[in-house]
Amino acid sequence: MTASLIVNLAVADLDRSVAFFTELGFGFNPALTDDNGACLVIGDNAYVMLLRPAYFSAFTKKGIADSATTAEAILAVTVDSRAEVDRIVNAALASGGSPANDPEEISGVYGWSFHDPDGHLWEVLNMDVPRGPRPGREG
Secondary structure, eight states: OOEEEEEEOOOSSSHHHHHHHHHTEEEEEGGGSSSSSSOOOOOOTTEEEEHHHHHHHHHOOOOOTTTTTTTOOEEEESSSSSHHHHHHHHHHHHHTTTEEEEOEETTTTEEEEOOOOOOOOOEEEESSSOOOOOOTTOO
16 A cells, blocks of 8 residues: 555644745645645655645534644654754744744654644654664565
8 A cells, every 4th residue: 555644733833834844845735825825845755735724624523723832742853864854954943934843853863853834843853763664564
């Protein structure tokens, strides 16, 4: 089975969010971007839909978490080097993001985190650890 991960986030100012993630070096899928939301491309099979609150609400009966005071999720992105971790987080902090946790290394995983302009918590990780088999696959 090949699957994609699509995370949906409510954002207060769609244009600000697009500009913020563009500054971090991410791109957007124009075919899935319109006045209601923008499709942030994280990787080959990983995307984040940045949605205006009214549009986000159309997909759930629950209220939208106040990401300024509540951690609804921790969004973790892996990159190829420690330098890329630092580059992305420094770009986030310079482009309107705010600090979350200090950089740290635990068991071969170097990470640093930030809050985007809407308060969503993002971790950027470089993983220098062996990767085991994926569930449902041999070897």
